[in-house]
Amino acid sequence: MRIGVDAMGGDFGPAEAVPGAVAACRDFHLAITLFGDRDLLDPQLEQAQASGLDIQVVHAPTWVSADEGPVQALKKKPDSSIVCGMQALKDGTVDAFISAGNTGVLVSGSMLLVGMMPGLRRPGLVALLPTLKRRPLVLVDAGASVDPKPEQLVDYAVVGSIYAEEILKRTNPTVGLINIGAEPGKGNELSRQAHQLLQAAPVHFIGNIEAREMLSGDVDVVVADGFVGNVILKLAEGMGMGLFGLMAAEMRKSTWSRLGGMMLRSRLLGLRAMMDYSEYGGAPLFGPRQPVIKCHGASHQDAFKNGARLAAEFVRLDVVGRVQSRLQEVAHGE
Amino acid sequence: MRIGVDAMGGDFGPAEAVPGAVAACRDFHLAITLFGDRDLLDPQLEQAQASGLDIQVVHAPTWVSADEGPVQALKKKPDSSIVCGMQALKDGTVDAFISAGNTGVLVSGSMLLVGMMPGLRRPGLVALLPTLKRRPLVLVDAGASVDPKPEQLVDYAVVGSIYAEEILKRTNPTVGLINIGAEPGKGNELSRQAHQLLQAAPVHFIGNIEAREMLSGDVDVVVADGFVGNVILKLAEGMGMGLFGLMAAEMRKSTWSRLGGMMLRSRLLGLRAMMDYSEYGGAPLFGPRQPVIKCHGASHQDAFKNGARLAAEFVRLDVVGRVQSRLQEVAHGE
Numbered sequence: 001m002r003i004g005v006d007a008m009g010g011d012f013g014p015a016e017a018v019p020g021a022v023a024a025c026r027d028f029h030l031a032i033t034l035f036g037d038r039d040l041l042d043p044q045l046e047q048a049q050a051s052g053l054d055i056q057v058v059h060a061p062t063w064v065s066a067d068e069g070p071v072q073a074l075k076k077k078p079d080s081s082i083v084c085g086m087q088a089l090k091d092g093t094v095d096a097f098i099s100a101g102n103t104g105v106l107v108s109g110s111m112l113l114v115g116m117m118p119g120l121r122r123p124g125l126v127a128l129l130p131t132l133k134r135r136p137l138v139l140v141d142a143g144a145s146v147d148p149k150p151e152q153l154v155d156y157a158v159v160g161s162i163y164a165e166e167i168l169k170r171t172n173p174t175v176g177l178i179n180i181g182a183e184p185g186k187g188n189e190l191s192r193q194a195h196q197l198l199q200a201a202p203v204h205f206i207g208n209i210e211a212r213e214m215l216s217g218d219v220d221v222v223v224a225d226g227f228v229g230n231v232i233l234k235l236a237e238g239m240g241m242g243l244f245g246l247m248a249a250e251m252r253k254s255t256w257s258r259l260g261g262m263m264l265r266s267r268l269l270g271l272r273a274m275m276d277y278s279e280y281g282g283a284p285l286f287g288p289r290q291p292v293i294k295c296h297g298a299s300h301q302d303a304f305k306n307g308a309r310l311a312a313e314f315v316r317l318d319v320v321g322r323v324q325s326r327l328q329e330v331a332h333g334e
Numbered sequence: 335m336r337i338g339v340d341a342m343g344g345d346f347g348p349a350e351a352v353p354g355a356v357a358a359c360r361d362f363h364l365a366i367t368l369f370g371d372r373d374l375l376d377p378q379l380e381q382a383q384a385s386g387l388d389i390q391v392v393h394a395p396t397w398v399s400a401d402e403g404p405v406q407a408l409k410k411k412p413d414s415s416i417v418c419g420m421q422a423l424k425d426g427t428v429d430a431f432i433s434a435g436n437t438g439v440l441v442s443g444s445m446l447l448v449g450m451m452p453g454l455r456r457p458g459l460v461a462l463l464p465t466l467k468r469r470p471l472v473l474v475d476a477g478a479s480v481d482p483k484p485e486q487l488v489d490y491a492v493v494g495s496i497y498a499e500e501i502l503k504r505t506n507p508t509v510g511l512i513n514i515g516a517e518p519g520k521g522n523e524l525s526r527q528a529h530q531l532l533q534a535a536p537v538h539f540i541g542n543i544e545a546r547e548m549l550s551g552d553v554d555v556v557v558a559d560g561f562v563g564n565v566i567l568k569l570a571e572g573m574g575m576g577l578f579g580l581m582a583a584e585m586r587k588s589t590w591s592r593l594g595g596m597m598l599r600s601r602l603l604g605l606r607a608m609m610d611y612s613e614y615g616g617a618p619l620f621g622p623r624q625p626v627i628k629c630h631g632a633s634h635q636d637a638f639k640n641g642a643r644l645a646a647e648f649v650r651l652d653v654v655g656r657v658q659s660r661l662q663e664v665a666h667g668e
Contacts, residue, residue, distance in 0.1 A: 067517035132576050143514055146522040180477055180564040183401030188480040188561045211565045212572035227522045230514040231545045231562055232569060238546035239573045242466050243605075250601040257601050263594025267584040271577075 002056075003311045004094030007036030008063035008081035009101025010299050017100065018044035020304025025053045028309050033094050035060045035081040060084040063101070066297065070104035074112060083109065089290045090114045096291035096311035098282060100299040107144045110288035117320065119327040122148070123287025124156045125226070125294060126163055127233050130240075130274050133217025138164050138173075140223060142283050143230030150193035153177070153223050154201045159286045160221035161203045162326045167319060173220035176209030178228060184208070190225060198223070202330050233283075240275030244268070281306030284314060291320050337645045338428030341370030342397035342415035343435025344633050351434065352378035354638025359387045362643050367428050369394045369415040394418040397435070400631065404438030408446060417443065423624045424448045430625035430645035432616060434633040441478045444622035451654065453661035456482070457621025458490045459560070459628055460497055461567050464574075464608050467551025472498050472507075474557060476617050477564030484527035487511070487557050488535045493620045494555035495537045496660045501653060507554035510543035512562060518542070524559060532557070536664050567617075574609030578602070615640030618648060625654050 003024070007017040014036055022045065025032045031054040034041055038059040045055065060081040064073040077083055082101045086109040089097045099106060103125070110116060110123045127142035140156040140163075141148065157175045164173035177195055179187040184195050186208060198205045209219055211232060224232060247268070251261030261268075281303060282295040291314035295307040314320065337358070341351040348370055356379070359366045365388040368375055372393040379389065394415040398407040411417055416435045420443040423431045433440060437459070444450060444457045461476035474490040474497075475482065491509045498507035511529055513521040518529050520542060532539045543553055545566060558566060581602070585595030595602075615637060616629040625648035629641040648654065 066515060067519060069519070132580055146514065178565065180480065180561060180568075181400060185401060185403070191561070211569035214569070215572050215576045225522075227514060227525070228562055228565055231512065232565065234514075235545035235548065235566060235569055236573060238549050239570060240577070242549045243574070243577050243609075246466055246605055247602070250605060251598065253601065257598055260594045260597025264585065264591055264598070267587065267591050268581070271580055271584060275577075 001312060001315050002031040002033055002094045003308050004033045004035060004085045004088055004097040005304065005308060006081045006085050006097070006099035006101050007034040007041055008060070009099040010295065011297050012300070014040050014044045016299060016301045017304050019048045020299070020301035021308060022048040022050045022053065022055065023301060023305040024308035025050070025055055027305070028312065030308055030312050032056070032308065033058055033088065035085040035088070036063070037061050058084055058088065064105055066102055068102060070102065070108035073102065073105050074108055082106070083113070086110075086113045089288070089292070095315045096293065098293040098295055098304070098307040098311050100295035100297055100304070103143055103294055106285055106292055106294055110285060110292060114288040114290055114292070116287050117289050117324040117327065119331050120155050120159070120287050121152050123285050124152070124159060125229070125283045125285055126160065127229070127283040129214065129233070129236055131215050131217030134274065135217055136168070137214065137217065137219060138168070138221045139229055139232065140221070140286070141226040141229050142233045143226045144285060144287075145226040147227075148190070148225050150190055150197055153190075153194040153225065154197050157198055157201055157203045157205065157221065157223045158327065158330055159323060160223060162323050164220045166322050166326070167317070168220070170220050172204050174206045175203045175221040175223060176206055176219040178211060178214070178222055178224040178232070179208035180210065182208050182210070194223070244272045244275070281310040284310070284319070286323060289320065289324070291315060335646060335649050336365040336367055336428045337642050338367045338369060338419045338422055338431040339638065339642060340415045340419050340431070340433035340435050341368040341375055342394070343433040344629065345631050346634070348374050348378045350633060350635045351638050353382045354633070354635035355642060356382040356384045356387065356389065357635060357639040358642035359384070359389055361639070362646065364642055364646050366390070366642065367392055367422065369419040369422070370397070371395050392418055392422065398439050400436055402436060404436065404442035407436065407439050408442055416440070417447070420444075420447045423622070423626070429649045430627065432627040432629055432638070432641040432645050434629035434631055434638070437477060437628055440619055440626055440628055444619060444626060448622040448624055448626070450621050451623050451658040451661065453665050454489050454493070454621050455486050457619050458486070458493060459563070459617045459619055460494065461563070461617040463548065463567070463570055465549050465551030468608065469551055470502070471548065471551065471553060472502070472555045473563055473567065474555070474620070475560040475563050476567045477560045478619060479560040481561075482524070482559050484524060484531050487524075487528040487559065488531045491532055491535055491537045491539065491555065491557045492661065492664055493657060494557060496657050498554045500656050500660070501651070502554070504554050506538050508540045509537045509555040509557060510540055510553040512545060512548070512556055512558040512566070513542035514544065516542050516544070528557070578606045578609070615644040618644070618653070620657060623654065623658070625649060
């Protein structure tokens with residue numbers, strides 16, 4: 001098994017991607033292929049003391065920035081790290097691909113280059129969100145498709161359910177539609193239409209849920225359009241970390257509170273880790289026939305390392321294959 | 335000055351609305367008119383020992399539930415508490431109206447019954463969100479208009495800016511558009527179009543901001559479509575309270591952590607109060623020519639009490655009049 005890593009993607013480029021990939025190779029015994037500009041990668045590899053490890057470099061002299069149009073990028077930059085990586089995924093020289101780069105390119109590349117699994121209209125990003133019950137919920141779509149059709153939300157409900165069953169081992173997972181009120185007629189045009197379609201879908205649909213209720217952990221899968229899903233993901237991330245930051249500042253304010261903070265330290269660190277999204281290593285993109293993991297744009301090396309581990313788990317467990325065959329069962333009415 | 339209170343709206347009806355209104359009358363010396371079913375209100379008034387206070391009751395024998403269509407409700411239920419209240423606002427027998435009821439009726443009632451201030455296409459809900467800098471940001475629209483046109487987001491940017499200047503005393507307040515990426519081309523169709531329009535709008539537009547950055551407190555006004563804005567508001571609320579709940583549970587786990595918790599108690603309670611949305615008393619609806627305050631559906635009596643106080647402040651400061659004349663200045667290019 002070989003994991004492809006886009007070494008140029010993300011806010012920090014090779015400076016974080018390369019040491020993260022090296023750590024994944026060393027600690028998890030993974031074979032890694034880095035895609036990127038060899039001139040920039042080699043010094044990073046040297047610094048990370050990568051010699052002797054099973055790390056290959058595919059020279060990709062250009063890269064795609066966050067604001068480039070995806071279809072343009074696919075056409076005009078075949079030698080970019082992200083496009084080379086997706087091409088390698090299609091060719092089978094890597095078994096999974098992780099990138100902290102342009103989400104749009106990963107989505108379009110899945111459709112135009114790698115090829116889609118049958119039964120899905122467009123890719124959806126699957127994110128795990130921590131809940132108060134300490135068992136994550138599955139959020140789809142977390143940002144792949146920002147103006148979806150109502151039918152896509154049904155696809156995402158099916159993918160999310162299968163993911164919850166197969167990977168999180170939930171029995172008959174419940175699916176909620178994110179909305180701004182409990183009643184079926186609430187929400188915008190998209191959510192009203194999706195609500196109707198979901199009632200007839202082969203999932204355990206429990207109706208609309210409001211963002212406030214998500215974190216209770218009472219629902220297994222939450223379906224959202226990619227714009228709303230991405231806002232949810234980022235707000236949850238910002239609030240989780242922000243509140244711990246505020247709390248740390250409060251604790252530093254007096255000797256007394258500093259002492260109290262020390263007594264709570266291990267418990268608070270546990271909670272903080274629970275809220276830390278970099279632990280999850282990234283969000284799998286469902287749709288492409290081979291595993292693609294989208295890492296956070298602001299990924300540091302730990303996130304790349306965890307992303308590579310997640311990608312390897314996806315290959316080992318054949319998650320994509322399992323979702324694909326379950327999708328076909330669903331399509332054929334089981 | 336007289337504040338109208340929808341005594342039937344919200345999840346708990348008169349059982350919370352009436353004691354909340356009574357407390358506002360007693361503690362803030364406000365004249366209150368309650369709209370609702372007299373048979374249900376009278377026992378609550380008696381229980382709250384309201385005799386001698388300046389509280390009138392307008393008998394409204396029906397009420398509108400959360401799932402009723404707003405235009406239908408306006409037509410078919412002229413004797414409902416929420417419609418009677420808005421009619422009284424139009425007639426001038428009350429100076430402001432607060433309700434924890436159906437948002438759609440407040441929006442449609444503003445347009446069809448009370449009348450809109452010139453320069454606004456549709457009403458927008460203005461919510462204040464706590465930030466890490468301990469100064470709230472202004473979020474518009476927090477849930478009034480769920481499928482807005484791009485032009486509406488410009489209106490909301492203007493209203494939010496005026497609110498930040500006039501009420502929060504911010505100088506040249508910055509306005510961000512909630513989006514899923516920093517670049518102008520990012521996001522869904524609505525946000526791409528709104529971004530373009532906002533660049534030419536008479537506000538201090540600083541571009542897209544991601545949900546993660548909202549809480550930093552670096553931006554004064556955040557513009558969102560009502561669906562996304564409502565999701566943000568409710569998620570922030572759920573997360574804030576949820577995390578404090580988790581923390582309290584951690585603290586109870588050992589004598590040592592309980593002691594640490596006690597030492598931090600006052601500081602944590604301060605933080606918790608900062609995150610508690612019921613402190614704000616509700617979200618003003620901008621658009622109607624008279625102040626309308628939307629209270630949280632799950633409002634308890636404190637929220638009604640604070641909502642009535644907020645409504646009174648709106649009347650005292652003539653917030654609606656000030657926003658209205660600033661809107662006209664903006665429309666005439668100042």
